[in-house]
Amino acid sequence: MHFYQVIIGTEILNRRRNDRHFHFLTEELLKRGEKLHASFIVEDDRDLIAKTFELVKSDPEAVLFSFGGIGSTPDDLTREIAAEVFTGRPLIVHDEAKRRILAQFGDDAYPHRIHMAELPEGAGLLDNPVNNVPGFSIGGRYFFVPGFPKMAHPMVRQALETLLPDAKPLVRKTFTALTSENDLIDMMKQVPPQVELSSLPAFCGDRRIAVISLSGKEGEAVEAWYEKFLEYMRERGIEWVEGDRHDDPDLCRSDD
Structure with a gap:
C-alpha cells in the first residue's frame, strides 16, 4: 500500500x-x-x-x-x-x-x-x-x-x-560511517529491494561522514546486510560507530 x-x-x-x-x-x-x-x-x-x-x-x-x-x-x-x-x-x-x-x-x-x-x-x-x-x-x-x-x-x-490488523514495526539497523558516503556507494548498490537503504551525509567538523540506515519487515535480511556493511568497512579500514551520531559533539571533538 x-x-x-x-x-x-x-x-x-x-x-x-x-x-x-x-x-x-x-x-x-x-x-x-x-x-x-x-x-x-x-x-x-x-x-x-x-x-x-x-x-x-x-x-x-x-x-x-x-x-x-x-x-x-x-x-x-x-x-x-x-x-x-x-x-x-x-x-x-x-x-x-x-x-x-x-x-x-x-x-x-x-x-x-x-x-x-x-x-x-x-x-x-x-x-x-x-x-x-x-x-x-x-x-x-x-x-x-x-x-x-x-x-x-x-x-x-x-x-x-x-x-493492518497484524502489522509489525520495521526492523532497523543504523550506523555512522566516518567517511564520505561516496566510499560506500559500491556496497549500497548491492542491497536488495526488500531492505530499504537510507544514506544521509553530514559533516563532523571538517570531515565528511554518512549515516546509513537499513530497514525492512524481514529482520534476518536487515541484520545480514548490516553485517555485510560492517565487513565491507573492516576490509577497507573505514571506521564507524553504531547508531545515528551525526550531531554527537563527542564524535567530532578535536584532540588538539
Missing part, C-alpha cells in the same frame, strides 16, 4: 495554526511497519483539492488520509469534492451519520450541523470520540477526518487497525 496524506487548511499555510498531523501519521505508520508515500498541505481551494485527490486516485495502490474540511462551514469543501472525485456522484444523506448528529445536538443540529450527514454514496463511518460527528471512508481505502487532532487521530487509528 502507498500511504498518502492530504492536510487541508489555509490556516496552516498562513501560520495561524501549526500542523500536528504529519508527525502523528508517520509515527503511527512506523509502528506498523509502514511509511508515507507522499504528503501534501493544501489551502481551501476547490480546484487544488480536487487535483490533489485525482493524483492520489491515479495510484492503484493508494491509501489516503485526508485531514480537514468535512465540517459545515462554507470553506468545508472536502465532502463534496471527495464524492465527485472518488464516486462520481453527488452527496447523499447517510442515515447513521444523521442519527448520530441528531443524538448529539438535537434541534441544534439544524440548520447547519445536519449537513455533515451528507456524505459520498456508500461511505463507511469513523467514530468521533469528542462530539459523535463521524468521519468517513470510501471503498475502505480513502479516509476523511476532521482537522481537530483530538477527533482525527482516534479515527486514523481505527482505520489503521482495520487496514
